[in-house]
Amino acid sequence: MKEKERLIIESAIKLFAVKGFSSTSVQEIATDCGISKGAFYLYFKSKDKLLESILEFYFDQLKLQMLSTENSGLPSKEKFIVQLTSTLDMISNHKDFIIMQSREQMIPLNETIKNMLFIKQMELQTFYKNGLEAIYGSDSIPYLWDLSQLLEGMLQSYIRFIIFDKELLSTKDIAEYIMNRMDSIAEGMTKDKPLISDEKMNQFLKKFNFCYPMPNTQSLITNIRGKINDLHDKESLHVSLDLIETEIKREQPRTPVIQGMLSNFSPHPKLKEELSKALEPFT
Incomplete structure (x- = not known):
């Protein structure tokens, strides 16, 4: 990212936090950056495009x-606590972004922003799920959606403290305290049936017209892409995967189309089995 783009993004976040997105003009952002309005448009075509870049910038960071x-070699729980602590530290250091979200209630301004927020949220959920599974083992798999929802809820509650008074509570203490509570929750969960299964989560997302593949599905498809690069029929298999990805992003995925593309993997039984597992929610 160019230094000028970063400057515009940082100025915009600050102004959006104070005035809100809708009430902040391009001219005000340009003035705060010390550039002309015309120079602003050299970097961003519109204020909506700027917001997209802000979201990308923040979530990438x-x-x-x-x-x-990730490769620290620490035990799973200690590593996850370190990751949560560093995440809380970043939120504390970028509190203007959080205030901007609260002020606007992050109402999607266009389909691109709406989809981006959804995808980023699902990536965050996947991060939580992977970390929790590493800590609590395979027995926790049926409960991972519930555990990740509860973890996110606790984090959101304590984020309010570090936004408005970061000296009041230590981010490390918050992360350790939450994970100690998660230990108790995870231990007691096996006494009940999970509330949120993969199937229920998929139904929920479809109900709200979020038709993006489940993170686990997407990661499995990406993994399969890497495995077919050395096969003699890789081109046709890549095309089949492209069509499958397009189909599962539809509001109403067509099972016959998915199964038809899946049949193209018949010469490679192990890959077909792996792909079939990834596509279970859609077939």
């Missing part, structure tokens, strides 16, 4: 922060 200790 958040993702980098979360993954910075």
Whole structure:
């Protein structure tokens, strides 16, 4: 990212936090950056495009922060606490962005922003699920959606404290306290049936017209893409995967189309089995 783009993004976040997105003009952003209005449009075609870039910038920074200790070699719980702590630290240091979201209630301004927010939210949920599974093991798999929802809820509650008075509570103490509570929750969950299964989550997302593939589905498809690169029929298989990805993003995925593309993997039984598992929610 160019330095001028970063300057515009940082100025915009600050102004949006104070005045709100709708009430902040392009001219005000340009003035705050010390550039002309025309120069603003050299970097961003519109205020909506600027907001898209702000979201990308923030979530990319958040993702980098979360993954910075992925290969630290720490035990799973300690590593997850470090990741949560660094995430809370970043939120504290970018509180204007959080205030901007609260002020506007993040009402989607267009379909691109709406889809982006959904995708980023699902990526965050996947991060939580993977971290929790690493801590609590395979027995926790049926409960991971419930566990990740509860974790997110607790984090959101404590984020209010670090936004308005970051000296009041230590981010490390918050992360450790929450994960100790998660230990108790995870231990007690096996006494009940899970509330949110993969099937129920998929139904929920479809109900609200969020037709993006489940994160686990997307990651499995991406993994299969890497495996077919050395096959003699890789071109046709890549085309089949392209069509499958397009189909599962439809509001109402067509099962016959998905199954037809899946049949193209018949010469490779192991890949077909792996792909079939990834596509279970859609077939």
